[in-house]
Amino acid sequence: MTLLDVRGLTIHYDLPQGTVRAVEDATFTVDRGEVVAIIGESGSGKTTLAMAIAGLLRPPGRVVRGHIYFDGLDLSRLDDDKWREIRGRDITVVFQDPNTYLNPLMSVGRQVAEVFEAHGMGSIRSREVAERAIEILRRVRIQDPDKRYWSYPHELSGGMKQRVLIAMAIALKPKLLIADEPTSALDATIQAQILDLLEELRREMGMSLLLITHDLGVAARIAHRIIVMYAGQMVEVGRADEIMSDPLHPYTRALVRSVKLDRKRLLGVPSGAPPSLISPPPGCRFHPRCPYATEQCTTWRHTLYVRDNRRVACVLYA
């Protein structure tokens, strides 16, 4: 059962210095109840992609080509009013830094209650809405939710604030939760609790989770499938365990090798850094760093080849 179907999505940023080809030809699906992780380094286009799906892409960013079908609806053709209705209700987002997204002058409970009010489910002052907000705070495992309702963001730890943000995101039982680096700013033991919470909520509520992260370990912990992006293009898609144990694309191999560290060995990871997205190399964007690169790679057109359960964008698998 497909919930999200992204086809040929291409996003550019028009800057004075040139056109940044942030996302090229992204094509993938997310099933109902599925956890999909988009993984990539900074500048890989993963966040741009997520923002576009959440309808939060702002100029100079623009969708050049492609479609985003959500629950049968073509999101790329939606007007702002319709978007507001869907965002926050059917599609919600949790960001990395909760401080930026919480109002410091409003109690966290009321901020959750505000979500109900914003979607026409009663006034923030009503008892019923307050009770629903407390119920949601309990759902994200906040202790003493009726007391915490009146806490202000600065009285809470980073992990607590992230829970509040998650509470706001799940308040209206979304079909899709997009989590953009939700745990990157948190300590290990807190990160694990938040990831466990997201996984539990997903199971309880049957929602889908699109996880944007640079951390392969985070992805491997809760994702069913992983999409690996490099320099704006999808290079590999497959089951999380398979990608971790047997990466196919040379870039994915390097990525997996760089997190599966053996004690005190030379690692043999490729040198160099991802290319500029204003003037990316021709052909495969990874070829300048790739140990298997041949002449062919400089003229190759980006294609995802199907191989068993996997899709991989490399001529080695053509």
Add this chain to the structure above:
Amino acid sequence: MSEVVIRGRGIVKEFRLGLTGRLRLRAVDGVDLEVVKGETVALVGESGSGKTTLGRILVGLLRPDRGTVTYREWGLGGRLPRHVRARLQVVFQNPDASLNPRMQVMDILAEAIRAAGDTDSREEVLDRAISLLEMVGLSADHLPKYPHELSGGEKQRVAIARALAMRPEVVLADEPVSALDAIVRAQILELMYRLQRDWGLTYIFISHDLSHVWYLSDRVAIMYAGQIAEVGPTEDIFREPAHPYTAMLLTSSTSVLPYKPRLTVRPVGESPSLISPPPGCRFHPRCPYATEQCRAERPELRPIGPGRLVACIHAEKVLRS
């Protein structure tokens, strides 16, 4: 046998908060630690564990309020002779702030080379700068560049080259790769490993990423709320944690490690406030093994196996379970 180069005893460091300094935050609370020549000792912990403060104290960049630190025969605390100071170098986390934005790589390295007292001749400084860049995998082409023209990984390489210019014996590396992307992280870690292998450097390696600790360190000190929870050989501790917090940390970690710890401890709760830490063992509010005694007495760091120390009265039970 192993030759101790840095020896810390009873280190306490407090920071005063608030206008009047009435609030005291005890960042490091009674830590003993030794650093052995040629090894990498990792300081591992979450934010507020005191690992960064301890690291700085161990290389004499911060003065402890109580306790002593010695580097070989010199006490760290007051001014050090220049040639001794040079033997203890640092590499920091944030590559963007590690280099003076107004200086070219040439100037940055030349300053260090001159500070090391190697040479003052222009030609020799240039030669040495080039060989330092080559040691860290860069080239003479990087000399004219300003920091903002370098990638994160390149900046960190220059910072390492600057430290190497001093011909250090001990390098404190404070989260040297955490601001970098995965593949660049691996590149820098590999560089650090190579430099250690080739030059016999001693590292104090501060990290929150257990796979990096696994890769680079010989011994690891697990820190919690300003104290050492457990210290010992990395392999032993990762395989068989003796402190419940270590087990919780290993269970929580999203780092890809070659095997799971023998004991899993489900993560609950958060690190305590350092202004008013819980009495007794600081971990007891989150600990599944906590008993009355844990709430009352601070556990002493005690031996539990070869080269291992642990600050938990239930360590035997933890090891057996």
Add this chain to the structure above:
Amino acid sequence: MSDLIKRVKAAKRERTMQMWRTFRANRAAYASLYVLAAMALMALIGAFYTPYDPYRIDLSAALGFFSLAHPLGTDWLGRDMLSRVMEGARYTLGISFAAVLLGAALGSALGLVSGYYGGLLDAIIQRATDVLLAFPTILLAIALTSVLGVGIVNVVLAAGIATVPIYIRLVRNLTLTLRNEPYVEAGRAMGLSGPYILFRHILPNLSYVIVVQSTYYMGITILIVSALGFLGLGVPKPIPEWGTMIGDARDYIFTYPHVVLVPGVFISAAALAFNLLGDGLRDALDPRMATLLRRA
């Protein structure tokens, strides 16, 4: 070998050129540079040549409007306004420049020491700064002139000292931040001395802020100097310092507004030009700007 050193130097020059290009891209700032250059030139010429003697009284020509003989008209004593503005430029701009120089030098030095060394010295300097900052700059300047008395040097002292607390606070706060920058700490680990670090690593990274702020304060100081002149606390009559000119002519503001407007326009133009110049310098000198532009 020497080829490499050449490349290092070329890169240094290229960076300066890059700053200049960034500056020029800001049209308003670039234009301000011309306006200010013109004013400086006017002040310079005014020291040696003015169309008329700026102090010569000719009651027969009093309160004349703009004409060929007197392009900016004449005041109530028949003195040529153009000549007076040219003569006064030296005072208004010169005094403001000297005052800013004084304030910046004194304030930055105190702020630097206060921020880097801390301790008791810092506490004393900071409490004194607190007290001074409680007064608006202009009030402080007025209070100082009433103590020091009227006179050119005293105006420089008053307007300069009035900005000292602002510089102290600014430079101290920046020093506190820079003192903990990793590259400063790395310098300490190398065994570099305090003064060396201060001059080599902290001051260069502060200096652009001081330059930019001083450019803004030039605008403000011109207004302060003029205000003192207007109040009769600044440069004494009959010297045609621009503020003094306005103060002197205030009786004619409704009947013959040009006697007030002419110096007023010069004051505003100078203040505005310095502000726009400050914006341009800020963008050009901030090393982070280059990084941000590259990343975008």
